[in-house]
Amino acid sequence: MNEQIPSNILVYFFREAFRRIWVSKRSSFVAVAMIAISLLIVGAFLLISENLGRAVTIAQGKSRVEIYLANDANPSQIAAVDRYLAGHREFARRRFVSRDEALRRFSSYFTNLDPIVRQLDGNPFPPSFECDVAPNSVQSATFAREVNEVRAIAGVDDVQFDWEWVRRLKRVVNVINIVGLVAGGILALAAAFTIANVIRLTMMLYREEIEIMRLVGATERIIRGPFLVEGLLQGILGSLLALILLFTAFLVARRLLPPANALVWSFLFNGFLPWQKIAALIAGGTIAGYFGSWLSVRESGEEPA
Amino acid sequence: MIHFYHVTKRFDAYSTALHDVTFHIEKGEFVFLTGPSGAGKSTLLKLILRQMRPTEGQIVVNGRNLNAMKRSHLPYFRREIGMVFQDFKLIERMTIFENLSFILTAIGLSAKEHKKKAYGALRAVNLQHKINYYPLQLSGGEQQRVAIARALINDPLMLIADEPTGNLDPDLAQEVLEIFSDANLRGSTVLLATHDRDLIQRSHRRVIALDHGRIVDEKPATAEKPAARGESMFVNWS
Ligand SMILES: Nc1ncnc2c1ncn2[C@@H]1O[C@H](COP(=O)(O)OP(=O)(O)O)[C@@H](O)[C@H]1O
Ligand SMILES: [Mg+2]
Numbered sequence: 001m002n003e004q005i006p007s008n009i010l011v012y013f014f015r016e017a018f019r020r021i022w023v024s025k026r027s028s029f030v031a032v033a034m035i036a037i038s039l040l041i042v043g044a045f046l047l048i049s050e051n052l053g054r055a056v057t058i059a060q061g062k063s064r065v066e067i068y069l070a071n072d073a074n075p076s077q078i079a080a081v082d083r084y085l086a087g088h089r090e091f092a093r094r095r096f097v098s099r100d101e102a103l104r105r106f107s108s109y110f111t112n113l114d115p116i117v118r119q120l121d122g123n124p125f126p127p128s129f130e131c132d133v134a135p136n137s138v139q140s141a142t143f144a145r146e147v148n149e150v151r152a153i154a155g156v157d158d159v160q161f162d163w164e165w166v167r168r169l170k171r172v173v174n175v176i177n178i179v180g181l182v183a184g185g186i187l188a189l190a191a192a193f194t195i196a197n198v199i200r201l202t203m204m205l206y207r208e209e210i211e212i213m214r215l216v217g218a219t220e221r222i223i224r225g226p227f228l229v230e231g232l233l234q235g236i237l238g239s240l241l242a243l244i245l246l247f248t249a250f251l252v253a254r255r256l257l258p259p260a261n262a263l264v265w266s267f268l269f270n271g272f273l274p275w276q277k278i279a280a281l282i283a284g285g286t287i288a289g290y291f292g293s294w295l296s297v298r299e300s301g302e303e304p305a
Numbered sequence: 306m307i308h309f310y311h312v313t314k315r316f317d318a319y320s321t322a323l324h325d326v327t328f329h330i331e332k333g334e335f336v337f338l339t340g341p342s343g344a345g346k347s348t349l350l351k352l353i354l355r356q357m358r359p360t361e362g363q364i365v366v367n368g369r370n371l372n373a374m375k376r377s378h379l380p381y382f383r384r385e386i387g388m389v390f391q392d393f394k395l396i397e398r399m400t401i402f403e404n405l406s407f408i409l410t411a412i413g414l415s416a417k418e419h420k421k422k423a424y425g426a427l428r429a430v431n432l433q434h435k436i437n438y439y440p441l442q443l444s445g446g447e448q449q450r451v452a453i454a455r456a457l458i459n460d461p462l463m464l465i466a467d468e469p470t471g472n473l474d475p476d477l478a479q480e481v482l483e484i485f486s487d488a489n490l491r492g493s494t495v496l497l498a499t500h501d502r503d504l505i506q507r508s509h510r511r512v513i514a515l516d517h518g519r520i521v522d523e524k525p526a527t528a529e530k531p532a533a534r535g536e537s538m539f540v541n542w543s
Pocket of ligand 2: 347391
């Protein structure tokens with residue numbers, strides 16, 4: 001009883017599905033819009049986490065240790081620290097940041113805070129050393145011991161590792177991903193139910209025809225085919241629409257936000273989704289559409305009196 | 306080919322459409338089912354197509370017990386039967402050609418064969434020139450002939466028709482009867498429900514008469530017209 005579906009039946013499925021979507025444009029549009037909205041939300045979350053994740057990777061690539069000196073550290077103390085750093089492989093790639101330079105940097109990152117900085121008496125920023133550390137060496141015991149030794153040098157105030165915030169950022173990225181997936185999943189489910197209702201409506205519209213098909217010997221598979229394809233097409237259309245909207249929003253956001261405005265935004269809108277995630281979004285929409293139509297055709301099926 | 310054993314069909318407590326009906330139609334027979342309006346003819350035909358199930362009794366069609374048949378087999382069972390419905394059951398949004406080819410799609414025939422088969426079936430009922438019309442652009446009689454063409458299109462094992470001449474003038478009715486006779490000669494078992502007595506008398510075929518859901522009369526085919534192969538000459542009283 002497991003018949004092969006010949007190619008002309010697939011042609012018939014698609015032709016019928018397109019025609020039915022066209023005939024009930026309005027409800028089809030609602031279904032497509034529902035899919036698009038839910039995927040747009042998932043996509044937005046994915047886009048943000050994607051870019052944050054990219055920032056994490058970049059930051060990890062050149063893990064940085066910052067050695068803050070006391071505000072009143074004198075040149076000979078600074079020289080002593082520099083000597084120690086030069087003598088240890090992990091810290092050798094170092095750069096001295098003077099108090100003035102630290103202030104300048106801060107003002108350029110946070111232009112809107114500039115007036116406040118100007119009102120301060122004097123410069124609140126301490127001098128520091130920035131060391132680019134090889135990412136794999138930070139785990140080693142030697143490194144931990146050397147950090148303690150640096151801390152003990154006179155004039156050293158604090159030693160901070162960048163991977164502390166990298167770790168925190170990673171956690172943020174994970175939370176964003178989960179929130180996006182959960183919210184998107186719920187919405188996609190709602191979209192699937194919308195599609196189920198749209199298909200149910202279409203089936204009502206065609207119930208006489210379906211009855212005739214049954215009486216002349218059409219299998220349920222042939223009867224349901226066009227409806228399943230209808231849901232599938234709505235899902236694909238919805239996900240394509242979502243991607244177009246997301247990409248447009250991405251371009252607009254990048255254009256509208258001036259690069260000087262903030263570090264944060266510039267790396268949030270660094271790049272669009274990779275093709276794998278684009279494919280996953282389309283697959284998600286398609287599955288939601290198919291699931292929706294499957295829900296409604298599953299209920300159909302005659303049992304005569 | 307078609308066997309009813311003590312079949313009763315009740316729709317509700319007060320109306321019994323068929324009451325203890327037993328008859329047998331063998332392969333290759335041509336049988337009229339007759340009786341006044343409301344006698345139960347349509348109900349009997351619907352039971353054969355398993356559009357509904359009997360309340361009591363057994364029905365065996367083409368070697369299959371309909372009570373025991375699995376739903377998944379139903380489509381394949383129905384493909385053996387060419388049914389002309391009383392209300393035609395044409396799909397209004399489709400052209401005549403699409404109405405016919407849609408069946409061929411449903412049974413999985415390649416698109417190439419559709420045109421040939423549809424044209425052939427329409428020529429048999431003299432409507433090949435209306436192939437691209439929509440059902441509502443045709444007269445009642447023409448729609449009926451399209452319904453007949455659809456039933457014939459796949460050379461069915463059984464041809465079953467519910468008042469197939471109901472909308473036709475006598476000449477056309479006679480023509481339609483010829484079409485069924487031809488199908489019968491090609492091997493289809495034919496069962497025609499009609500209340501047209503003239504038609505029945507002229508054709509000398511076997512007749513099963515219903516009234517109020519009971520078989521009230523059965524006449525074998527008369528000798529005037531040679532009986533088709535395998536036609537039963539005996540009344541099957543139960
Ligand atoms: N679906 C139904 N529900 C209730 N009663 C029905 C139904 N179909 C037919 N009947 C009744 O069954 C009887 C036989 O009907 P039918 O088989 O259509 O007769 P015929 O085709 O000989 O005119 C009638 O009394 C009719 O009212
Ligand atoms: Mg009737």
